[in-house]
Amino acid sequence: MVTAVTSVFMLRKRYSASQWVDLAIINFCIAVVVFEDSKGEGEKSGNSAVGLTAVALSNVLSSFAGVFFEKVVKSLHLKMPSLWVRNFQLALWSLFFALVKVLLLDNGRYGNFFDGFDLLVWCQIGLFTGGGFLVSAVIKYADCVMKTVAIGFSVVLSTIASTILYENRISFLAATSGATALIAIFLFANEEPRPSEFVISITKRDSDKFRRLIIYAFIITTGLAKFEFTPELSANLKRSSNSEQNLDYFPSDWNTTVLALDTLRSIQREVSERHFHEATHVLFDLRSYLGRRPVKYLEIGSYTGVSASLMLLHPFPTAVTMVDPCILDKTHFNGSQNQESTIRSNLRKLLNNTGKCASIRQWDLRVGFSPQALPSGESFDIIFIDGDHSTSGVWADYNGTIDLLRPGGFMVFDDYLDFSSSPEVKGAVDMIVKDTDLIPLGTFRNIHGIHPSCNQSFINEFVLQKSGRFTQSASEPLSSEPLKVGC
Numbered sequence: 433m434v435t436a437v438t439s440v441f442m443l444r445k446r447y448s449a450s451q452w453v454d455l456a457i458i459n460f461c462i463a464v465v466v467f468e469d470s471k472g473e474g475e476k477s478g479n480s481a482v483g484l485t486a487v488a489l490s491n492v493l494s495s496f497a498g499v500f501f502e503k504v505v506k507s508l509h510l511k512m513p514s515l516w517v518r519n520f521q522l523a524l525w526s527l528f529f530a531l532v533k534v535l536l537l538d539n540g541r542y543g544n545f546f547d548g549f550d551l552l553v554w555c556q557i558g559l560f561t562g563g564g565f566l567v568s569a570v571i572k573y574a575d576c577v578m579k580t581v582a583i584g585f586s587v588v589l590s591t592i593a594s595t596i597l598y599e600n601r602i603s604f605l606a607a608t609s610g611a612t613a614l615i616a617i618f619l620f621a622n623e624e625p626r627p628s629e630f631v632i633s634i635t636k637r638d639s640d641k642f643r644r645l646i647i648y649a650f651i652i653t654t655g656l657a658k659f660e661f662t663p664e665l666s667a668n669l670k671r672s673s674n675s676e677q678n679l680d681y682f683p684s685d686w687n688t689t690v691l692a693l694d695t696l697r698s699i700q701r702e703v704s705e706r707h708f709h710e711a712t713h714v715l716f717d718l719r720s721y722l723g724r725r726p727v728k729y730l731e732i733g734s735y736t737g738v739s740a741s742l743m744l745l746h747p748f749p750t751a752v753t754m755v756d757p758c759i760l761d762k763t764h765f766n767g768s769q770n771q772e773s774t775i776r777s778n779l780r781k782l783l784n785n786t787g788k789c790a791s792i793r794q795w796d797l798r799v800g801f802s803p804q805a806l807p808s809g810e811s812f813d814i815i816f817i818d819g820d821h822s823t824s825g826v827w828a829d830y831n832g833t834i835d836l837l838r839p840g841g842f843m844v845f846d847d848y849l850d851f852s853s854s855p856e857v858k859g860a861v862d863m864i865v866k867d868t869d870l871i872p873l874g875t876f877r878n879i880h881g882i883h884p885s886c887n888q889s890f891i892n893e894f895v896l897q898k899s900g901r902f903t904q905s906a907s908e909p910l911s912s913e914p915l916k917v918g919c
Contacts, residue, residue, distance in 0.1 A: 433455050433456065433459045434491050434492060434495040435495040435498060435499060436452075436455055437495075438492075438495045438496055438499045439499050439502075442496075442499050442500070442503060443499065443502065443503060450619070454616045454619050455616075457612060457613070457616040458613050458616045460609075461609040461610065461612045461613035461616065462588065462609075462613050464605060464606060464609035465588055465606050465609050465610050465613065588610045588613055588614060688713055688714050688716075688717045688876055688879070688880065688891070689716075689717055689720075690880060691716070692713040692714070692715075692716035692717045692720075693710060693713045693880050693882065695713070695716055695742060695745060695746075696710055696712060696713040696716065696738070696742050697710065699738055699741050699742055699745065699782060700738060702778075702781065702782055702785065703736060703737075703738055703741075703778055703782075704766075704767075705736045705765045705766055705767045705774060705778075706736070706764075706765045706766045706767075707735070707736060707738050708735075709882065709883075709892055710882040710883060711846075711882055711891040711892035711893050712738070712739045712742065712816075712846070712893070713742070713882070714844065714876060714891060714893050714895070715729075715739060715742055715743060715814065715816060715844065716742055716743070716746060718814055718842045718844070718895070719743060719746045719748060719750060719814060720746070720748070722748075722813055722814075722840070722841075723748070724748050724749075725748075725749075726749040726750075726751065727748065727749070727750050727751070727813040727814065728750075728751045728753070728810070728811070728812045728813055728814075729743045729750055729751065729752050729753070729812060729813065729814045729815075729816070730753045730754075730755070730806075730807075730812040730814070730815045730816070730833065730836065731743075731752070731753070731754055731755070731815075731816040731817075731818065732755045732756075732802045732806075732815075732816070732817050732818060732819040732829050732833070733755075733756055733817070733818035733819035733820075733846075734754040734755075734756040734775055734797070734818075735756075735760075735765065735771075735775075735818075736765050736767070736771075736774050736775060736778055737754075737774070737775040737776075737778040737779050737782075738778075739816060739818070740752050740754050740775075740779060740795060741778065741779055741782045741783075743814075744779065744782070744783060744793055744795060745782065745783075751794040751795070752794065752795040752796070753795070753796045753798065753807060753810075753812070754775070754795065754796065754797045754798065755798045755800065755802050755805045755806060755819075756771070756772075756775070756797070756798075756799065756819075757799065757800060757801045757805075758770070758771040758772040758775070758799050759771070762774070772797065772799055775797055776797060779795060802819050802820075802828065802829050802832055802833075803828060803829070803831070803832025803833070806832055806833065806836070807836075810836065811836050811837070811838045812833075812836050812837060812838060812841065813838050813840070813841040813842070814841060814842050814843075814844065815833050815836065815837055815841070815842070815843045815844070816844045816846065817829045817830065817833070817843065817844065817845050817846065818846035818847070821847060821853075821854040821856060821857050822856050823856045823859060823860045826845070826856070826857055826860035826861065826864070827860055827863075827864070830843075830864050830868075834868070834870075837870075837898050838898065839898050839899065839900030840897070840898060840899075840900055841897070841898050842873075842895055842896070842897050842898075843870060843895070843896045843897075843898070844893050844894070844895050844896075845857065845861045845893065845894045845895075845896075846892065846893055847892055848861055848875060848892060848893060848894035849875065849890065849891075849892050850892055858894075861894050865896070868896065869898075869899070870896035870897060870898055870899075871896060871897045871898070871899055872894075872895075872896050873895040873896060873897055874894065874895065875890040875891055875892075875893065875894055875895070876890065876891050876893075876895070877890060877891075878890055878891050
């Protein structure tokens, strides 16, 4: 809508009343689709007024830039410039800023410049590159408004594709809005644009079929580029490609249970301090999968003890070791005690409430930074990494614990899809997956609608498994060191 208004003022374009109605319907319906698709992403901190102002300003500036580019490309008073030249001029500036960002953020931590550039990454680069050329072609052979409408069309298509491929639930309101938007887009595009006073009408000298072909190609390319396949599809493809070495007792269609989520929620209701997402319920089910034998669990980063309590309250015997520096101020988690006292208090309270304070409820809190505070001479069946979320921190925790993981055990990385609060975790984990001998099981489907969710289709944890099967002899103790009994 803003692009159309800008085109009227800058290019003296004219749209019929029905086209204005179509544009209003398209804007409203696509906004509904995007809003419904992002409902499960949880609460975001920040000032809503500032965010809305930034979005509005970005919309206006983007519309102005697009319409101005169209004016330059199609001006009646200027020689028609080459699209290749214009794309090169635009890309030259972006390369400079992108290179500065790469040098500042990378700082040698990723090794080779092209490390991590697998087939999916190159496909994504190809989509963005092709999309850039198609943007120019659409503006040249159609107009900037049609480009914006096509982008809206691609948003609807990518949402539909996500629903089909990832079994993502879509509301009746979103489905109705998407269908209405598609109809309005068809009606808007089907009406021949009126000639402008200041720009060349390309459609008079180029076939309408070619114009439509360019627009369709742009819609498909933009839809694929916007399609959120990198976090989820990458994990699924890696899981499939490793099927020949995967464990025969871990099926690819495995998923979490309602019991795990209910147990986590019951713990969160008992804990008065601040807590985060519900994706950690996967730990409960991974513990169930290891069977009734005694299992040892290690977590790096305990916050207020919720995830540790989840493992301790599992009906199968589980010994828990926590590593945390306990340096957070109590205001960080809305507590009344320091962090160490809060963790110990919550574990004792939750264990006492179960009425089952037996020897299987063993836990040990090691106050200190990882990897220095990690236990020596021990091995674990489940290792949960939720400590330093920087790239170097994730790598340090992985390197410090990889030799502690037992055959058949699981290593779980938290906040894999949390790009807003933990933007470096996914990149670090993806690099680890390329370097490790562990089998990537990926992220599991968000079939229970956990809240808050960083991704509506998948949970926020990335799981790897060590090949082999652990068998514990009758003489092997549950722990090589005595664990403190928490009640």
